[in-house]
Amino acid sequence: MIINHPILGPRDSAEFTYMGDAALLDRPDWQAKDALLQFIDYGYLRDNPAGPHTELWYHEQGDRSFLVITRDTTTHEISSVKLASDVARGRGRSK
Amino acid sequence: MHRLKAITALGGTEPRVDQHGPITLSEKSGFALASVAARVGGTKATTMAIKRLTGAPVPGPGQTNGTKITAFWTGPDQWMLEAPYNSHEKLFEQATAEVKGKASVTEQSDGWCRFDLQGEGLSAVMERLCAINMHNFEAGHATRTSIEHLGCFVICRTKTHISILGPRSSAGSLHHGLLIAIRSAY
Amino acid sequence: MCKGLTSATFLNKIYCNAFGKLAVGKTRYGLMLREDGIAMDDGTAGRLAEDHFVVTTTTANAASVLRHMEFARQCLWPDLDVQLISTTEAWAQYAVAGPNARKLLEKVVDPEFDLSNEGFPFMACSNIKVCGGLRARLFRISFSGELAYEIAVPTRYGDAMIRELMQAGEEFEVVPYGTEALGVMRIEKGHAAGNELNGTTTALNLGMGKMVSKKKDSIGSILSEREGLKSEDALKLVGFKPVDPKNPVPAGSHLMTLGDPVDAAHDQGYVTSACYSPSLKCSIAIGYLKSGDARKGEIIRLVSPLTGFDHNVEVVSAHFVDPEGERLRA
Numbered sequence: 255m256i257i258n259h260p261i262l263g264p265r266d267s268a269e270f271t272y273m274g275d276a277a278l279l280d281r282p283d284w285q286a287k288d289a290l291l292q293f294i295d296y297g298y299l300r301d302n303p304a305g306p307h308t309e310l311w312y313h314e315q316g317d318r319s320f321l322v323i324t325r326d327t328t329t330h331e332i333s334s335v336k337l338a339s340d341v342a343r344g345r346g347r348s349k
Numbered sequence: 350m351h352r353l354k355a356i357t358a359l360g361g362t363e364p365r366v367d368q369h370g371p372i373t374l375s376e377k378s379g380f381a382l383a384s385v386a387a388r389v390g391g392t393k394a395t396t397m398a399i400k401r402l403t404g405a406p407v408p409g410p411g412q413t414n415g416t417k418i419t420a421f422w423t424g425p426d427q428w429m430l431e432a433p434y435n436s437h438e439k440l441f442e443q444a445t446a447e448v449k450g451k452a453s454v455t456e457q458s459d460g461w462c463r464f465d466l467q468g469e470g471l472s473a474v475m476e477r478l479c480a481i482n483m484h485n486f487e488a489g490h491a492t493r494t495s496i497e498h499l500g501c502f503v504i505c506r507t508k509t510h511i512s513i514l515g516p517r518s519s520a521g522s523l524h525h526g527l528l529i530a531i532r533s534a535y
Numbered sequence: 536m537c538k539g540l541t542s543a544t545f546l547n548k549i550y551c552n553a554f555g556k557l558a559v560g561k562t563r564y565g566l567m568l569r570e571d572g573i574a575m576d577d578g579t580a581g582r583l584a585e586d587h588f589v590v591t592t593t594t595a596n597a598a599s600v601l602r603h604m605e606f607a608r609q610c611l612w613p614d615l616d617v618q619l620i621s622t623t624e625a626w627a628q629y630a631v632a633g634p635n636a637r638k639l640l641e642k643v644v645d646p647e648f649d650l651s652n653e654g655f656p657f658m659a660c661s662n663i664k665v666c667g668g669l670r671a672r673l674f675r676i677s678f679s680g681e682l683a684y685e686i687a688v689p690t691r692y693g694d695a696m697i698r699e700l701m702q703a704g705e706e707f708e709v710v711p712y713g714t715e716a717l718g719v720m721r722i723e724k725g726h727a728a729g730n731e732l733n734g735t736t737t738a739l740n741l742g743m744g745k746m747v748s749k750k751k752d753s754i755g756s757i758l759s760e761r762e763g764l765k766s767e768d769a770l771k772l773v774g775f776k777p778v779d780p781k782n783p784v785p786a787g788s789h790l791m792t793l794g795d796p797v798d799a800a801h802d803q804g805y806v807t808s809a810c811y812s813p814s815l816k817c818s819i820a821i822g823y824l825k826s827g828d829a830r831k832g833e834i835i836r837l838v839s840p841l842t843g844f845d846h847n848v849e850v851v852s853a854h855f856v857d858p859e860g861e862r863l864r865a
Contacts, residue, residue: 261410261425262492266480269495271602279610281570284752293757297571310610312602315495317410317424320609337425339613348614351669353688353695360694378691386618388539427618453538453586453618459690460625517624517690 257311257323258335265316273310275300276322279342304328310338358462358520367528370535372468374527376520377512380431381440382457387426391451398447399428413491413504421491421504429457429502461502462520464527466511473534475511478526479503497526537580537588537604539617546580546588548612549604551738551753552746557582562660562674565590566743567600568755572764574732574741575755576600579676581660589622589660589672593729597623607754626672627693629700630717632683634865635707640684642703644673657864666699679717680724680857682865719810725774725821725853730786730807740770740823742853770804771827774853775820778834782846784809784820788839793847797838806837814856821853 255267277300282292301307304327311321320338325331357364357378364376387395396407403415408428413421418432418440432440441456448454466474472483479494481503486492491504501523502514515523537546546554550565557563562581569575576599578591592600604619631640641650645664649655657675665671669688677683688696701709721728727741737759738747747756758764775784786809795801806822824830833850852858 263411265494268480273602273606278606281611282757284757289757290760293570294761297758310606312605314598314602315500316493317427318605319425320606337609339425339609342610342613347611351665351667353666353669353692353699355691356694357691384620386538386620388618389614389616455536455538455620455622456689457620457622457625459627460622 255330255332257321257332259313259316259319259321260335260337261319262313262317265313267311269313269315270311270321271314273312273320276308276310276338276341277301278310279322279338279345279347281347306333358517359524360521365524367531369528369531370468371470372466372474372531372535374524374531375465375467376524377463377465379434380458380463381434381437382461382514383430383441383444384423384455384457385420385428385430385444385448386424386453386455388451388453391448392426394451395426395428395448398444398449398452399430402430402444402447408489408491411492412489414489421502423493423502434458460517461514462517462523464513464515464524465506466513466527466531467509469509470534471509471511474527474530475503477530477533497523499523536620536622537590537617538586538619539615540586541616542586542588543582545608545612545615545617546590547751548753549607550580551748551756551759553748553751554580554588555751559584560659560661562658562676566738566741566746567603568738568747568753568759570754570758572737572755572757572759572761573734574727574736574738575603577727577732579674581674583660583662583672589674593732595729597621625690626687627690627696628685628687629697630679630683630685631700632677632679632681632712633707633709634682634862635704635709636682636684639700639704639707639709640673640686643686643699644671648673652865665696677863678726679720680726680860680862681720682862718808719812720856722808722810722819722821723812723814723856725772725855727772728808731772731821731823733807736770736823737764739765740772742772742828768825770823770825772821772853773824773827773831774851774855775806775822775837775848776815776851777818778847778849780817782848783811783818783844784837784848785839785842785844786820786822787841788837788844790822790824790848791836791838793834793836795836797836797840803835812855819855820848824850 256264259265307327308324313319322336322338322341324334364378367374399407403418405414408414408422420428423429445454478496488507499515504512543555551568562579566577567575576596581589648663660674663673672687674685788806790803804824806820809820812819830850837848838845
């Protein structure tokens with residue numbers, strides 16, 4: 255599988271480490287009233303789609319960027335690759 | 350001057366050189382390294398500092414640039430500086446002074462071993478070692494990839510001269526892997 | 536290596552215990568939790584400057600801890616000012632341990648650096664020079680339980696440095712010690728290692744429940760509060776000594792209350808690490824026992840159906856040797 259790194263261009267997937275569902279970016283607020291329940295959902299509940307799945311890949315043997323990749327789990331076709339730090343900022347994770 | 354004697358990454362007092370077919374494989378020990386990572390809001394100041402240190406534009410992703418001190422891109426807002434050890438043992442201090450707190454600088458001189466491959470027909474060797482597309486890997490290109498399961502920087506100095514920087518404590522394994530690839534190709 | 540203007544804030548999120556106020560020149564033990572509240576790794580972080588920490592991990596976990604920290608840096612807190620790079624390969628680091636450790640180091644460290652107990656106390660760290668001007672780092676930390684230091688030099692000088700240390704130590708009868716000896720000493724001290732941080736245990740199980748700061752947001756803090764992880768009879772790390780000193784206390788054995796049937800329903804815990812202790816002249820072990828901290832002095836039954844062991848052991852503190860840590864601070 256080839257991953258089209260947003261900075262480095264196409265790279266062999268062997269350089270990457272799969273890091274799971276990109277929902278891991280949405281870490282709950284530790285001070286929320288129902289923080290424990292939110293963290294249980296965050297820690298344990300995952301969608302398991304047959305089709306497009308948004309997930310984290312770590313370019314461990316490359317530039318150490320975390321990427322958010324949308325990959326079709328039935329075909330391995332990759333439709334989107336973004337830097338995870340950009341996605342995290344976009345989801346309000348600044349500060 | 351302190352009284353301790355250095356050894357090379359392969360454990361010798363002098364760097365090892367191997368010759369096979371058209372390729373020379375040389376262990377290099379005389380280089381200093383310092384990593385430079387821009388701090389938040391410090392990208393511009395960091396790139397200016399690298400420009401002053403290398404006398405050349407800051408290298409973009411996948412690139413290397415410079416003369417006496419060279420820099421190569423290692424990640425978003427991160428570079429590695431490389432220079433001859435004898436003249437630049439204090440590369441880390443020099444870079445720290447130059448970035449004026451706008452970047453984190455880390456001494457890396459002893460973190461890496463370096464092997465240089467020189468000769469005609471390097472592509473045949475490199476294609477056995479890693480996934481780099483050798484057809485457009487040219488002078489001034491530098492990238493990190495996996496060689497023998499080790500994260501290595503590969504720097505193209507000229508079409509007939511490639512440097513490979515790998516983790517120092519795996520120098521023996523990396524050297525073995527490189528030799529095997531050369532012998533396989535020629 | 537962890538640098539940046541908010542590196543202390545970042546480490547406060549990575550470690551469950553507090554790091555924000557660690558003084559420059561000091562080292563602290565830190566426990567990292569996974570987000571599910573299970574202990575992931577432990578080690579020390581030394582603060583060499585306001586914006587510069589040296590983070591150490593269990594050797595085998597170095598790559599996975601860096602991966603975890605990069606995840607936190609890029610995905611969870613992308614705008615903290617923190618930069619990470621591995622310096623594992625850049626330094627050759629030696630532990631110098633034992634009552635004469637300071638005297639030995641004074642022969643190697645350049646004289647302008649004060650190694651006295653006042654000048655460089657337990658848990659101090661500093662950039663120093665050795666052997667007439669070579670840059671080096673010194674940490675006064677101890678896994679062995681002895682008066683101990685860890686000294687780091689650039690890797691190319693590692694070979695020369697160990698020869699220098701052995702020569703300087705000749706008058707103190709210095710010997711190289713390996714991980715087997717270290718493994719015995721850390722069990723005598725009740726220090727957790729991989730056998731205890733086995734992917735099922737929490738800070739509470741390790742006897743470090745109070746270390747998990749509730750005044751800050753750190754990875755794993757919230758989920759470590761789950762009911763099932765905080766039950767009244769939770770496993771606690773304790774020590775075991777055989778009632779008959781001739782008996783071993785093998786790792787992997789299970790523990791039963793005297794008189795109870797030997798079955799899974801009555802299982803009280805298990806032994807994680809065992810050794811023959813030269814200091815106590817008998818086999819000792821550490822392991823997890825239900826409500827273990829409240830059962831010191833109790834005689835329990837150790838069984839190992841696989842190897843046929845079945846005898847009684849006494850529940851004791853996991854700190855077999857120098858429980859007050861006087862040697863460390865000498």
